[in-house]
Amino acid sequence: xxxxxxxxxxxxxxxxxxxxxxxxxxxxxxxxxxxxxxxxxxxxxxxxxxxxxxxxxxxxxxxxxxxxxxxxxxxxxxxxxxxxxxxxxxxxxxxxxxxxxxxxxxxxxxxxxxxxxxxxxxxxxxxxxxxxxxxxxxxxxxxxxxxxxxxxxxxxxxxxxxxxxxxxxxxxxxxxxxxxxxxxxxxxxxxxxxxxxxxxxxxxxxxxxxxxxxxxxxxxxxxxxxxxxxxxxxxxxxxxxxxxxxxxxxxxxxxxxxxxxxxxxxxxxxxxxxxxxxxxxxxxxxxxxxxxxxxxxxxxxxxxxxxxxxxxxxxxxxxxxxxxxxxxxxxxxxxxxxxxxxxxxxxxxxxxxxxxxxxxxxxxxxxxxxxxxxxxxxxxxxxxxxxxxxxxxxxxxxxxxxxxxxxxxxxxxxxxxxxxxxxxxxxxxxxxxxxx
Numbered sequence: 001x002x003x004x005x006x007x008x009x010x011x012x013x014x015x016x017x018x019x020x021x022x023x024x025x026x027x028x029x030x031x032x033x034x035x036x037x038x039x040x041x042x043x044x045x046x047x048x049x050x051x052x053x054x055x056x057x058x059x060x061x062x063x064x065x066x067x068x069x070x071x072x073x074x075x076x077x078x079x080x081x082x083x084x085x086x087x088x089x090x091x092x093x094x095x096x097x098x099x100x101x102x103x104x105x106x107x108x109x110x111x112x113x114x115x116x117x118x119x120x121x122x123x124x125x126x127x128x129x130x131x132x133x134x135x136x137x138x139x140x141x142x143x144x145x146x147x148x149x150x151x152x153x154x155x156x157x158x159x160x161x162x163x164x165x166x167x168x169x170x171x172x173x174x175x176x177x178x179x180x181x182x183x184x185x186x187x188x189x190x191x192x193x194x195x196x197x198x199x200x201x202x203x204x205x206x207x208x209x210x211x212x213x214x215x216x217x218x219x220x221x222x223x224x225x226x227x228x229x230x231x232x233x234x235x236x237x238x239x240x241x242x243x244x245x246x247x248x249x250x251x252x253x254x255x256x257x258x259x260x261x262x263x264x265x266x267x268x269x270x271x272x273x274x275x276x277x278x279x280x281x282x283x284x285x286x287x288x289x290x291x292x293x294x295x296x297x298x299x300x301x302x303x304x305x306x307x308x309x310x311x312x313x314x315x316x317x318x319x320x321x322x323x324x325x326x327x328x329x330x331x332x333x334x335x336x337x338x339x340x341x342x343x344x345x346x347x348x349x350x351x352x353x354x355x356x357x358x359x360x361x362x363x364x365x366x367x368x369x370x371x372x373x374x375x376x377x378x379x380x381x382x383x384x385x386x387x388x389x390x391x392x393x394x395x396x397x398x399x400x401x402x403x404x405x406x407x408x409x410x411x412x413x414x415x416x417x418x419x420x421x422x423x424x425x426x427x428x429x430x431x432x433x434x435x436x
Contacts, residue, residue: 003281003426004352004419010277011415017273018407021266021328023048025259025402032256033296034066034227041252045232045268045293052276054234054291062295062306066227067091069178069256070220072193074164077101079211082202086164086193087176087257088219089148090299093189099218100125100162100191106207110147113154122159125215126151129166129200137333138326138388144168145179152192153184162217163192166200168392174198175397178255180299191219229253229295231303234272236279238287238425245314246289246425247379248275248417249323249370251297258400262391266405266413267324268293274418278425285425287319294370297325304370308377318379320424320431323368324417327395328405329387331358331416335365337381338431345429349382352419356412358384380431384416 024031024044031041042059049057067090074084102125107113109130128151132144148168155163167177176196183189195203206213232252238244250267254260275291294303308315334353336346343363350360366372367381375381387409394400424431 001348001352004422007277007418007422008355008415011274011418012411014273014277014411014414015407016276017269017410017414018405020048020269020272021261021405022402024265024268025261029259030256031252031254031260033064033229033253033299035068035256038229038253042230042232045252049232049234049272049291052272053279055237057234059230059232060306060310062229062231062303063226064229064296064299064302066224067299068222070094070222072219074193074215074217076203076206077214077216079209079213080206084199084203085174085176085196086199087178088221089178089181089192089194091181092192092219092221094221095162095191095217095219099216101214101216102161104164104203104207104213104215106204110151110154113151116158118157119159121155124160125162125164125217126155126160127164127203129204131166132168132170132392134170134389136387136389137385138391141168141392148179149182152181152190153187156187156190160190162190165192165194167194167197169197169395169397171393172197173399175399177396178257179396191217193217193219229303231295231307232293234291236275236284236289239284240286242288243317244287245318246287246421247292247318247321248289248421249292249294249321249368251303251325251370252293253296253298255298255396257396257398259402260400261402262327262400262404263395264325266328266410269410270324270414270417273414274421277418278422285422287425289421289425297370301369301372305373308373315374315377315379318374320380320382321367321371321374322382322384322420323371324413325368326386326388327391328410328413329391330409330412331356331384331386333385334358334360335362335383335385337363337365337367337375342431345431348423348427349420352423353416356416358416382420384413384420386413
């Protein structure tokens, strides 16, 4: 606990995590999986981790689908001509080169679209306007994001030629939010784009006039042959139980609109700096600390699944896993996901985190998006819940840039991750359900 207090003080005074975010956003920038930026990101991460003095640094291949955004434009043709600010959703197909011109039919929610009769949208563009609301824990995202992933399939079932959605975001700026969508086998694949929130408001105002609203939509994304990305991994080897692993994760890729500062440059900075601060201690921890920068999270958690498959034989040796993928805000809550018999093992974590203003609350932690496959087979996970009140203002937009990072808040989050990693790697207790 004395070392945890030292780590806390050191992390709060350190700018290392911010310097790492500054480095990746400046030297690499957008890192869409499969793009040249993704290749540069892998090389950057490998070099950065080696320069920070990790014992071992390596990469692992992750096959991925190759999708590129291309260009996207939209405009209202009638009744009141105006341009619209849009972006294609990830995995969308293209429109014909000259675009699609069609009348818009609006639905307030995905459920309302799914309740529409068959063939009721034939030759039309479906628009779904479900609005996201602001929450500290980001819970509204889970409630609204099915609209983004499923609207095109539901519209195609009813004969629509394209789909527009209100951006899944909480801002009022003219920045559309991208993100992945999915098609269903056996259905037509129709193009789908997100409107910025102000443009969604504009479209809805025109629709309220009671006159037909016609939109022209042009999208030119492409999907090519399968490519290969890479997950980058680094370790601080444990002094007594090197085979036992504490995993600190983040994802290396980003969407291509911004420079990936909050999503997930901040996470990269947090976990890399946390592990580096532990490496700089006078004594190595008892167990190994492994930093995993997952490939291709944004396009479907591909890297997380690939890691779980490649390391399935050693997953029983993962004593704890946690991922930083919620921006650069302060941590305000610790959540566990432990067997009842192991829950007392979390008390030292709560004690050490209390001076940072972090409270222990709940035992339903998800750990992070890339950890789902590991969590499913029993790897213990913790969630260090960061303040996401403004996270979805810039999430998946061109506005995701370094100036959105608060160095002091990032340092507090780094301190929390360093403390958790140290206590899990050094403590005599064990969070695994079958541990002796």
